[in-house]
Amino acid sequence: MTALETPLEIGGVEVPNRLYRAPVLECAGNGETAVDTLIDELEPTAASGVGLLFQGASIVTDRGGCAAPNMTRVHDPTFVERLERLTGTIHDHGGRVFLQLAHGGLRSMATWHAEYRRQHPDQRQLAVSRPPWQLRALDRAGMISLQPDVLSTSEVWDLAEQFGRCAGYAANAGYDGIHLSAANMSLVQQFLSPFYNRRDDEFGDGVRFLEAIHDAVREHAGDVPLVTKVPAETPSPSFVRRHLSRADGVAIAERAAAIGYDGLVPVEVSPFWDMSIVRGAFPDRAWDASDLQDDYAAVFGGRLRAHAVQLLNRLQARRFGHEPGWNADFCRAVRERVDVPVLLEGGLRTRADCDRYLGTTGDNPAADAVGMARPFYAEPRLGARLLDGEDALCESCNNCTIPQVAGEPGRCRTPAIVREQARLKQDGAYERSE
Template sequence: MPVTELGDSLDIGGCTVPNRLYRAPVLECAGNGEGAVETLVDELEPTAASGVGLVFQGASIVTPEGGCAAPNMTRVHDPEFVARLEGLTDAIHAHEGKIFLQLAHGGLRSMATWHAGYRERHPDERQLAVSRPPWQLRALDRLGLVSLRPRVLPTAAVYDLAEQFGRCAGYAVDAGYDGIHLSAANMSLIQQFLSPFYNRRDDEFADGVRFLEEVHDAVRAHAGDVALVTKVPAETAAPGFVRRCLSRSEAVEMAARLAEIGYDAVVPVEVSTFWDMSIVRGAYPERAWDASELRDEYAAAFGGRYRARAVALLNRLQARRFDREPGWNAEFCRRVRERVDVPVLLEGGLRTRADCDRYLGAEGARAADMVGMARPFYAEPRLGARLLAGRDALCASCNNCTVPQVTGEPGRCRTPSVVRQKARLERNGAYESGDTERE
């Protein structure tokens, strides 16, 4: 059977990516203010310089207000701002890499739901909702643990929102982006359209794929034949009390429909119906929660010290629940790949070159056509040089990088042993050449 190598090129919707390694989308916390473009360049250019073939810029919000799931997310509704991002795309292209922009909206996951400080600053903001929120969220609202002020989208507004995704895609192509990636998992608004847990509509968008079909058509109208990728969620990590959710089989069929509609690649991911540790599986981030300099920030975000401690306890319990096997989406990806004729991208817990090679593998056993990592690039922005040379990521999935982001902190490794190892590798020049002998 023919074997795919990590260094082989791949065509995604007419965009030739130089190898099969990608940086999965994560929060860059760049915002839109002065220095936003420079922040993104500082964050993402080292990855392209290290040889990574495809860089996904993390979830970027398509509306001028609302929709942010975390502080300091970037908005891309303004064509003047997006035009400035040509500085980023030029920097990536200078290293022969490709860059796709992930478009997103948080819907009920937005900060107006969960961030106490944000609600104080935006008392009139309402969350976009596909339908009336599920009873589980309404119960949390009555208990005061979240704040729901939903604005259920009428049919005309759904069409307008799909058109807005298309307009933002057009701005991105004008700024030099090579492709568009839709955030359709992690409790995003698009997942809420796809999920029977959230979607109880009685119009044409009761079939959530119809929304992605409208987005596809809007992207084609505004951005032409740009490479178009979407995540495809299976809600297999949903808690037991959730009775209506997307099964893996349903998600496989959904992926097949999206390929028929014209999506150029899919990223199958097994997630929950909620924004929980199914997204960032790994250890409980004890160091991050114990950081004295962040305690006031956590209290401001969650509405007091006791509530912050309650969230930390829930975080600890969830860390024990979710499987951490490397490539936890691999079987789902393999089943999707059997049904579609477009590239399938695998991410989720990959940390070693051996796992990358195993999941690319020989035809017949292959799980995916590309493999990606996310959190490891917080620890090693130039990780690609080492992976392509046959080495492994330093990231231990401790999650100390993720929790501080609820306060607006940038994603960076906060685990001393990993930071020390990275410093030693830098001194030895490992990231400059990928020369394993220097390690």
């Protein structure tokens, strides 16, 4: 039986406890205030006692690849060197911080963000293969814009090398490890997914790309711990016939562990745009926000199209349940087959669920660590309360997520939760117990 407070070793790095902040959008960009923004976002969480923080998806290329506005790029060693101030701050609080490396591929803003396309009319999306017919149909309908640049074999090798270079920059800046974004429709998931990958070279086996990135990280960053998400595409809509089953996901996890990945985060996600990434209630407050209507129209190409996306969002919210720890069964299946730490995230909101999935209460453990993401938007210092046995305030209303398509920072927008967080703060609930 493993308690939440028990230390955990990942690739030779000791994490002080088994609670982690899962990757979310910090919306820091790369400007003069980027490092300060990241510190403002992450330091309170480290100060609250959370053992491991994953800085959200950071793009490895100098252009394209961003799946949302204001994502941070880490292709420039001069910029990444400045992040040493962030890693030092996390370490001062006794925490560990891993950098998540990413590229959006066909999910990049050039595909779906109308205003971004207007500003970057010649920007193409990196693609694993010719886009599947479902995306081409959306393109013909004017819902998205496809300008795919299918990677050659040599370009795939170059991209893997770029992941490695960025990992080296991060290690030099004091990051304790690297987290690979291989889910949520990222380019790495697109390599792994039969929905996207129809290549006839060695990278037709998407795990070969995982291996190439692993080797490049080892070359540039040495033995820094390397963690990856592992997708199973079980929430795929019915019109997506070719997708990763849970058994496929377990097989990918086994191969990743054999390659040398030091930790795995199994997640059940779709290869298509839907609410499987952020399950929960339909975010009516966010969609109705009067100050964001013009922004939504610019993002989606007009008010009518914005309303169409809103309707699809409403329908999708009904499709997916959001039971706590929705990835638990997948994590448990992976954990039984590998000998590296398995990390669980997805809908966790209570200390009781954390304990249950760690096996503290005598249940069959699903994971070696448990993480939350959106609850930290509502309570940046949530760790103190969770480690004291309390529960998160977050109700998975998703009002924090939709505004991010318009470049808004991630923050709780539900007044009752904001008021309760302020009351708890005034009462000293976020002060760490000794």
